[in-house]
Amino acid sequence: xxxxxxAYSNASDYDEEPPKRHRVCTLPKRHLHFASPPSLLDHxxxxxxxxxxxxxxxxxxxxxxxxxxxxxxxxFTLSGSLxxxxxxxxxxxxxxxxxxxxxxxxxxxxKLSATLQGHTKAVNAIHWSPTHAHLLASAGMDHMVxxxxxxxxxxxxxxxxxxxNAAVKDVKWSKQGxxxxxxxxxxxxxxxxxxxxxxxxxxxxxxxxxxMKFHPDNSNLFxxxxxxxxxxxxxxxxGKAVHNYNRNLxxxxxxxxxxxxxxxxxxxxxxxxxxxxxxxxxxxxxxxVPLSNQVxxxxxxxxxxxxxxxxxxxxRHPFDSAFVAQSNGNYVAIFTTTPPYRLNKYKRYESHxxxxxxxxxxxxxxxxxxxxxxxDGSIYLYDYQSAKVVKKxxxxxxxxxxxxxxxxxxxxxASCSWDGSILVFE
Numbered sequence: 001x002x003x004x005x006x007a008y009s010n011a012s013d014y015d016e017e018p019p020k021r022h023r024v025c026t027l028p029k030r031h032l033h034f035a036s037p038p039s040l041l042d043h044x045x046x047x048x049x050x051x052x053x054x055x056x057x058x059x060x061x062x063x064x065x066x067x068x069x070x071x072x073x074x075x076f077t078l079s080g081s082l083x084x085x086x087x088x089x090x091x092x093x094x095x096x097x098x099x100x101x102x103x104x105x106x107x108x109x110x111k112l113s114a115t116l117q118g119h120t121k122a123v124n125a126i127h128w129s130p131t132h133a134h135l136l137a138s139a140g141m142d143h144m145v146x147x148x149x150x151x152x153x154x155x156x157x158x159x160x161x162x163x164x165n166a167a168v169k170d171v172k173w174s175k176q177g178x179x180x181x182x183x184x185x186x187x188x189x190x191x192x193x194x195x196x197x198x199x200x201x202x203x204x205x206x207x208x209x210x211x212m213k214f215h216p217d218n219s220n221l222f223x224x225x226x227x228x229x230x231x232x233x234x235x236x237x238x239g240k241a242v243h244n245y246n247r248n249l250x251x252x253x254x255x256x257x258x259x260x261x262x263x264x265x266x267x268x269x270x271x272x273x274x275x276x277x278x279x280x281x282x283x284x285x286x287x288x289v290p291l292s293n294q295v296x297x298x299x300x301x302x303x304x305x306x307x308x309x310x311x312x313x314x315x316r317h318p319f320d321s322a323f324v325a326q327s328n329g330n331y332v333a334i335f336t337t338t339p340p341y342r343l344n345k346y347k348r349y350e351s352h353x354x355x356x357x358x359x360x361x362x363x364x365x366x367x368x369x370x371x372x373x374x375x376d377g378s379i380y381l382y383d384y385q386s387a388k389v390v391k392k393x394x395x396x397x398x399x400x401x402x403x404x405x406x407x408x409x410x411x412x413x414a415s416c417s418w419d420g421s422i423l424v425f426e
Contacts (some may be wrong), residue, residue: 001049023307046131075162076197080155082178083244084134087151094409100218113412116148116422118157121167123416124358126404129173133408137180139171139420150414150424151324163190163199167324169210174219181222183209189224191236205232211254216261223264231266233285253358256314258323261285265323267311279311280325282341313360316383318367326361328354332372332382351389352380357418360402365410373400379415379425395423 084092113406121141129135135158136148145161145168152158164183173180178195185208191201207226214222221242225231229249232241250269257264263284270279311333313326321337336342352359352374361372369390370382377396380389398418406412412426 022290028113028199067097075199077160077162078158078197080149080152082132082135082147082149082158082195084132084149086153087149088133088153091134091151097408110411112423113158113426114150114424115158116146116150116407116424117420118146118148118160119144119420119422121420122401123417123420123422124168124401125170125360126402126414126416126422127172128404129406130175130407131177133406135173136404136414136422136424137171137183138175138416139168139182140420141167142420143167143184145171145180145192147180148422159197161192161193161194163192164188169208170212172212172214172222174214178218179219181212181214183224184308184342187226189222190236201236203234203236203239203241205230208251211252213255213257213264218261223255223257225255225266227251229268231255231283245280249281253310254314256316256323258282258316263337265314265316267314268326269310279309280335282315295412307376312354312358314364318363318365320367324349324361324370326354326359326372328356330354332361332370347387349380349382349387351382351392352378354422355399357399358401359399362403362405364405365407370412371403371405373403373415375399377417379403379413393425394419 084095085272119138119140119142122139123140125139127137129137134149134151136150138146138148140146143162143164143166145164147158147161148156149158150156153311164182164184168182171180171182177202178193180192180194181189182192185190187205189203189209190199190214192198195199205224205226207228207230209224209226211225213223220232220235220237222236223231224234229246229252231245231252233243234240235242249266252266252268254267255264263282266281266283268279286295306330309327309329311325311327314323316323316337323333323337324332324334330353331348333348334344348371349372352372353376355375357375359373359375361370363370363384366383370384372380372382374380377394377400379393379395379397379400381391382388383390396413396419398417398419400415400417403413405416406414408426412424414422414424416422
């Protein structure tokens with residue numbers, strides 16, 4: 001019997017079925033219903049008999065394909081049109097009129113013209129295009145920059161830019177056509193060709209970039225200010241900072257060119273720097289070499305604001321030698337733009353509320369009105385000369401962060417809110 005057993009145990013691989021002696025299962029019968037297909041069981045039980053046919057079938061089974069990576073969302077989504085082709089004729093005729101704002105009638109924004117919905121979080125900044133005045137750009141905490149064709153009869157959201165991978169703090173149109181500059185929490189400033197949907201430059205810093213401003217006479221230059229108190233002058237043609245302005249400041253909240261771009265104002269967070277005289281500083285930008293080289297140097301001129309309030313916004317007057325600063329003391333202060341940069345202690349714009357929000361303000365085209373957002377969601381319109389409130393517009397349910405007068409039509413004003421909404425009044 002032992003010889004017979006040994007003979008059967010060495011059966012040839014060419015047998016199609018294993019010997020009956022090996023088909024006897026020693027497991028309890030209650031386990032029989034768990035039996036797997038032969039090919040799977042062959043891999044689970046060492047020494048299991050595998051016929052030649054089974055081995056051939058197993059060798060022919062193709063390996064599963066590697067998992068495919070998920071497609072990345074496009075950074076540029078065109079959902080409407082950037083053209084002014086479908087804008088109503090009466091609006092289009094106003095947009096094409098090149099008369100200066102201060103030569104227009106003194107009109108007042110009254111009725112709601114458009115509600116722009118698309119951001120899912122707070123909107124930090126808005127800016128009208130100076131060259132294509134039917135377009136409005138917005139920067140949101142949802143990482144998006146949206147371009148709005150405000151008076152379009154069809155889709156008002158023209159396109160969405162998702163080039164940033166963190167919240168976007170500021171956005172500015174260039175005077176050179178469809179170019180848009182944006183910055184944010186991803187420590188970058190990005191110049192985008194909106195017409196082509198591509199990035200022209202990505203300028204990286206070692207700080208959160210909170211604010212930018214193009215030079216008034218040269219759109220190749222812009223200032224940036226960030227969370228570490230550094231201010232840089234950039235040249236978009238080279239993608240490099242041509243000068244740094246550092247003075248151990250708190251986070252930079254705003255910058256503004258004055259004196260035809262020969263000087264600029266910076267506002268910094270005094271709560272973090274704990275030095276109130278650093279709240280507002282005027283810097284002198286002196287040209288050292290021919291303009292084509294874009295090399296400038298900086299000389300500190302003066303500290304002009306000694307109150308211990310943070311100023312989230314500074315704006316120059318379009319015609320007068322003056323600039324204003326939004327204060328967390330719930331008022332807008334006014335200063336001269338000529339040395340010694342005096343604060344007007346007898347005139348301030350106060351009725352709105354700031355309440356710690358980064359509330360911005362702006363002048364009208366003719367310089368006769370000053371508009372400010374407010375933490376109560378309203379837009380406050382002040383008479384520039386008397387500092388009195390001439391109109392209050394209840395706009396948003398949450399804080400109104402930014403207001404922007406239209407660059408051509410004097411009675412049009414846009415606003416954005418902490419609730420993610422954007423409104424246009426005319």
